[in-house]
Amino acid sequence: MLTKDFILTKIFIIIVTICLTQFFSKNCFAVEPDEILQDQKQELRARNISKNIRCMICQNQSIDESNAPLARDLRILIRNKIKEGNNNEEIYIFLTDRYGDFILLKPPFKLSTLALWFLPFIFFIVGIFIVFWHNKKSKKILKDI
Amino acid sequence: MKKQLLILPSLFFLFFLIIFFYLLIIDRNPSELPSTLLDKNVPKFETESLLKDEKFISSKEFGNEILLVNFFATWCKPCRDEHIYIKRFSNEKEIKVIGINYKDNPKKAIQWLKELGNPYTDVAVDKSGRIAIDWGVYGIPETFIVNSKGIIKYRHVGPVTKKIYKKINLIINESE
Amino acid sequence: MVPSLGNFALWLSLCFAILQFIISHKRISHFRSKLNSVAVNGLLLCVLISFFSLMYSYIVSDFSVMNVFQNSHTTKPLMYKVSAVWGNHEGSMLLWMLVLTIFNYFIFKLYNQTNSIFISKALETQAFIIIGFLLFTLLTSNPFERILPAQPNGLGFNPILQDPALAIHPPLLYIGYVGFSAAFSLSIATLSLRNNEKIPWYIYMKPFVIASWTFLTIGIAFGSVWAYYELGWGGWWFWDPVENASFMPWLLGTALLHSLIIVEKKKSLQSWVLLLSILAFLLSVVGTFLVRSGILTSVHTFALDPSRGIYILAFTALLGGYSLILFGLKSKKYIKNNYFSFFSKEGSILVNNILMVIVCATVFLGTIYPLLIEAFTNNKISVGEPYYNSTVVPIMIPAILVMGIGPMLSWGREDKSKIFKKIFPSILLTIIITVFIFLFYQSYNLIGIVGIILAFWIISNNFIILFQKIPNRSSGMIIAHLGIGLLILGITGSSVWQEEKIARMKINSEIKIKKYNIVFKEINEIRGPNYVALKGNFLVYDEKKTIITKLKPENRFYPITNNFTTEASIHTNLLRDLYIVLGEGNINDGWVVRIYYNPLVIWIWIGALTIFLGGIVSMTSNLEKLRRLSI
Numbered sequence: 001m002l003t004k005d006f007i008l009t010k011i012f013i014i015i016v017t018i019c020l021t022q023f024f025s026k027n028c029f030a031v032e033p034d035e036i037l038q039d040q041k042q043e044l045r046a047r048n049i050s051k052n053i054r055c056m057i058c059q060n061q062s063i064d065e066s067n068a069p070l071a072r073d074l075r076i077l078i079r080n081k082i083k084e085g086n087n088n089e090e091i092y093i094f095l096t097d098r099y100g101d102f103i104l105l106k107p108p109f110k111l112s113t114l115a116l117w118f119l120p121f122i123f124f125i126v127g128i129f130i131v132f133w134h135n136k137k138s139k140k141i142l143k144d145i
Numbered sequence: 146m147k148k149q150l151l152i153l154p155s156l157f158f159l160f161f162l163i164i165f166f167y168l169l170i171i172d173r174n175p176s177e178l179p180s181t182l183l184d185k186n187v188p189k190f191e192t193e194s195l196l197k198d199e200k201f202i203s204s205k206e207f208g209n210e211i212l213l214v215n216f217f218a219t220w221c222k223p224c225r226d227e228h229i230y231i232k233r234f235s236n237e238k239e240i241k242v243i244g245i246n247y248k249d250n251p252k253k254a255i256q257w258l259k260e261l262g263n264p265y266t267d268v269a270v271d272k273s274g275r276i277a278i279d280w281g282v283y284g285i286p287e288t289f290i291v292n293s294k295g296i297i298k299y300r301h302v303g304p305v306t307k308k309i310y311k312k313i314n315l316i317i318n319e320s321e
Numbered sequence: 322m323v324p325s326l327g328n329f330a331l332w333l334s335l336c337f338a339i340l341q342f343i344i345s346h347k348r349i350s351h352f353r354s355k356l357n358s359v360a361v362n363g364l365l366l367c368v369l370i371s372f373f374s375l376m377y378s379y380i381v382s383d384f385s386v387m388n389v390f391q392n393s394h395t396t397k398p399l400m401y402k403v404s405a406v407w408g409n410h411e412g413s414m415l416l417w418m419l420v421l422t423i424f425n426y427f428i429f430k431l432y433n434q435t436n437s438i439f440i441s442k443a444l445e446t447q448a449f450i451i452i453g454f455l456l457f458t459l460l461t462s463n464p465f466e467r468i469l470p471a472q473p474n475g476l477g478f479n480p481i482l483q484d485p486a487l488a489i490h491p492p493l494l495y496i497g498y499v500g501f502s503a504a505f506s507l508s509i510a511t512l513s514l515r516n517n518e519k520i521p522w523y524i525y526m527k528p529f530v531i532a533s534w535t536f537l538t539i540g541i542a543f544g545s546v547w548a549y550y551e552l553g554w555g556g557w558w559f560w561d562p563v564e565n566a567s568f569m570p571w572l573l574g575t576a577l578l579h580s581l582i583i584v585e586k587k588k589s590l591q592s593w594v595l596l597l598s599i600l601a602f603l604l605s606v607v608g609t610f611l612v613r614s615g616i617l618t619s620v621h622t623f624a625l626d627p628s629r630g631i632y633i634l635a636f637t638a639l640l641g642g643y644s645l646i647l648f649g650l651k652s653k654k655y656i657k658n659n660y661f662s663f664f665s666k667e668g669s670i671l672v673n674n675i676l677m678v679i680v681c682a683t684v685f686l687g688t689i690y691p692l693l694i695e696a697f698t699n700n701k702i703s704v705g706e707p708y709y710n711s712t713v714v715p716i717m718i719p720a721i722l723v724m725g726i727g728p729m730l731s732w733g734r735e736d737k738s739k740i741f742k743k744i745f746p747s748i749l750l751t752i753i754i755t756v757f758i759f760l761f762y763q764s765y766n767l768i769g770i771v772g773i774i775l776a777f778w779i780i781s782n783n784f785i786i787l788f789q790k791i792p793n794r795s796s797g798m799i800i801a802h803l804g805i806g807l808l809i810l811g812i813t814g815s816s817v818w819q820e821e822k823i824a825r826m827k828i829n830s831e832i833k834i835k836k837y838n839i840v841f842k843e844i845n846e847i848r849g850p851n852y853v854a855l856k857g858n859f860l861v862y863d864e865k866k867t868i869i870t871k872l873k874p875e876n877r878f879y880p881i882t883n884n885f886t887t888e889a890s891i892h893t894n895l896l897r898d899l900y901i902v903l904g905e906g907n908i909n910d911g912w913v914v915r916i917y918y919n920p921l922v923i924w925i926w927i928g929a930l931t932i933f934l935g936g937i938v939s940m941t942s943n944l945e946k947l948r949r950l951s952i
Binding site: 031032061104106 | 661
């Protein structure tokens with residue numbers, strides 16, 4: 001199992017990890033004081049949008065929570081766009097034009113995601129049907145007894 | 146419960162099995178994202194040039210011939226590792242390579258290129274990282290193929306390896 | 322020497338597993354018992370030897386073992402050397418084997434003259450599972466591989482993972498979802514029963530299901546505890562695919578647990594139990610596949626290659642295909658046409674089952690949907706927290722409402738007029754408490770109000786049941802349900818009413834959050850066993866200007882792995898957590914400081930612990946009962 005490929009893969013992973021830690025060496029911590037907008041409403045909008053944008057580097061976090069430099073850049077970009085007067089829709093489109101739907105933590109409403117959004121609701125309806133059907137069947141059995 | 150319904154769980158299971166099997170078989174990288182810019186025009190931008198006195202203007206540089214765009218920085222170790230392949234593109238394969246220096250110190254970048262060798266015909270300075278965002282860059286180094294019409298045809302995230310080097314050469318040869 | 326012993330023991334255990342698998346086919350019942358005993362005990366002993374050989378190699382830092390080299394370092398504290406055994410892919414497979422063989426042993430403990438064929442079939446199934454995972458471990462993920470020449474030191478390990486909660490998280494979790502293998506095997510044995518055999522299979526299943534479910538609960542909880550205390554922004558659940566992989570068996574396990582009660586009492590819902598037992602373990606195996614095959618990436622996944630994935634998928638296909646087709650063909654006879662009304666104990670459990678299955682299906686959908694999209698289009702999407710909040714949370718609401726009433730209803734059918742009389746006290750209590758809370762706190766928020774009502778609905782109901790002093794009331798159930806109420810309280814408080822302050826602070830500056838004044842006193846450089854750190858000292862004053870506590874967050878640097886981590890400093894009381902994190906900075910500009918006010922967080926952990934205790938109480942009373950029936 002100690003093939004060259006295997007060792008190279010492991011070394012690559014280590015190198016990537018170390019490179020990523022260099023990314024974090026500035027040790028900024030998520031939203032920084034100098035990013036915060038004066039206008040509270042605008043800042044709240046920025047926070048809410050950021051919470052829905054995936055950090056592309058630490059992929060289990062939103063850019064609102066992430067340390068990564070790209071997350072910070074995007075946070076600032078979002079705030080600038082809000083100040084410039086863009087609405088939420090426009091900001092999301094700006095980001096998905098560049099990074100794709102993957103960057104949205106809330107999956108978009110598209111033809112391809114119809115099943116994703118509607119199936120839970122359908123499951124629930126089916127569940128209600130099962131309960132009613134069972135109830136009806138039970139009543140019938142009771143009548144027959 | 147109708148008896149036929151009892152076989153449903155196994156049918157759903159089969160469906161998912163096929164999907165998983167398919168995804169394992171194909172050549173995919175689960176952490177790499179497909180670029181949204183494929184088959185689209187290169188983003189327009191204007192910025193300082195690292196190597197030349199005049200400005201770097203995208204409309205002048207792109208749309209003339211097929212070339213590579215390589216996002217790099219001196220603080221990024223994999224960029225250093227892949228640099229030998231970038232040089233090979235430029236020297237051995239005589240492909241034009243444009244560099245974009247991401248969030249870096251220009252002086253350090255010039256020094257870095259002096260030390261490792263310069264494969265780029267020009268380097269655009271992206272101090273703020275805004276150009277990278279417009280290209281959908283999230284993990285440098287990243288390398289793009291831009292065709293002679295200024296359309297982005299391919300993107301690779303991460304350092305260029307032997308395998309990717311071959312792949313890029315193949316794609317470039319095929320489009321000529 | 323020891324690693325070779327471990328490796329040898331592992332191969333030997335394969336022989337015992339194959340022996341156990343073959344025995345069930347023998348018709349000679351006299352030999353069968355002895356042979357099974359040899360196989361089961363031999364298996365357990367070999368896996369124990371193997372597991373502890375690996376642990377020994379870690380403790381003495383034997384870097385000739387590849388696994389130890391990759392995941393350990395001489396400077397690691399002893400506790401984390403031990404937990405490193407299961408903190409990596411290969412080692413965790415040994416943990417899988419250990420739990421599988423321990424549960425295997427307990428299945429064998431049920432063996433007697435009357436059920437010999439039944440238990441043998443269960444052992445055969447369990448043996449098949451063990452063989453599958455053993456082959457995977459031995460052929461693709463052997464932890465005893467050597468690296469020669471032996472290295473002087475290891476590659477260290479991620480410092481974020483050196484934490485007590487994270488150390489204990491995998492063993493507890495595995496007892497949970499690997500433990501569902503026993504219910505799975507018993508289900509297969511039941512479906513394979515011939516018509517003339519009268520085996521109380523549901524009585525055999527119950528202790529295993531309660532045990533698995535109980536430990537899965539606390540295992541998941543410890544994972545969240547670690548995330549909250551370690552990762553530095555006060556979150557504890559991210560709907561990550563790996564987290565979902567542990568949550569889905571928990572949901573089905575909950576449905577299974579409740580359905581077993583019905584089967585025992587009234588013989589209804591038998592086919593539900595058989596299907597749920599199969600699906601719970603199958604989901605555990607599918608979860609293992611998702612995490613280890615390299616099909617998706619998350620911070621939790623082990624970095625592996627697709628060829629291993631194909632093996633696991635093939636094994637999953639065999640296991641799932643066989644069990645679900647068997648279910649499709651043989652479960653007919655377990656469908657009894659028993660009557661029960663919607664308003665009855667069985668009715669509420671049926672509703673709970675359906676809702677748990679719906680939530681499980683939704684979580685499954687959300688987890689694999691990105692994969693489906695990728696397979697059919699060339700796009701990649703994310704399914705993150707917002708999706709689950711919109712889908713799972715609303716479905717949970719009726720489940721919680723039913724959970725309050727269910728235990729109070731009678732079997733078979735409840736008089737609709739009596740229902741209102743039964744639940745009136747708890748409705749009153751819930752309303753009173755909720756109104757009181759909001760009069761006092763005055764912070765109105767729709768989701769918050771719903772959450773508080775649901776939490777106290779459960780708490781009130783269970784307190785009332787406690788006071789009714791009805792004999793034969795399962796105290797385990799009351800405690801566990803109470804735990805859920807406390808959990809909901811904690812989740813609601815910390816999600817809805819969290820407050821945050823971010824500022825750049827210089828030494829001696831002050832910041833106000835809620836009613837607290839926090840003063841940045843000083844910052845020092847300190848040295849730890851394998852790190853250096855910058856440690857801040859913050860004094861917290863309440864409105865009366867008395868010091869409540871000192872908070873000391875750290876920024877650590879681990880030179881061996883070149884990692885930076887932030888250690889939050891947290892002050893906890895029953896009402897809230899004060900959570901402070903130190904960011905970057907310098908003496909001239911000051912430091913970035915982030916302070917959280919997290920209400921009611923501790924009730925999440927108290928709730929989870931209470932559920933766990935409820936499970937333990939249930940387990941002990943169940944084992945008591947079994948002993949009395951002398952099984």
